[in-house]
Amino acid sequence: MRTLSPRLMLLVLGLLCAGSVGLALLAQHRFDMQPCPWCILQRILFIVLSVLALVGAALPGNxxxxxxxxxxLPLALGGIAAALWQHFVAAKTSSCALTFADRVNSYFGLDTRWPEWFEVRANCSDAAVSVLGVPFEFWALALFAVATVVLSISVVTSRRA
Incomplete structure (x- = not known):
């Protein structure tokens, strides 16, 4: 059985991460699923992971x-932590103001540069929605877990491809 090369896995990961941001934007703008600070933080992490995975896939050599x-890897692990925090802590509170996610979003100023993508538009309890019966943040959690596995394989695999 032939296994996927690390380069191909990074390419697929980069496309999946970019696609997840596209789906989040579709959910926000078409289906009125407004993002909280933790949603935006995860969106930022997916964008950075997508760029790094695609660049890694394009680089010659290993x-x-x-x-x-x-x-x-720390970004993917941070995404897992953010998704878990969003579900088990933040979604149970009425305000996300001044949380770690809110501070990160404010620090980078992405919400003022590109508000349609990065502006917080809901508090954490209001943003707690499900897609196909699964909390939205668990979909993100699953992709962050996949990213962690793919990145780990890419780090330890010395095979050229």
């Missing part, structure tokens, strides 16, 4: 790919 994958 050293650059392995380095970018290693640098990306």
């Amino acid at each position: 050293l650059g790919r392995r380095v970018l994958s290693a640098l990306s």
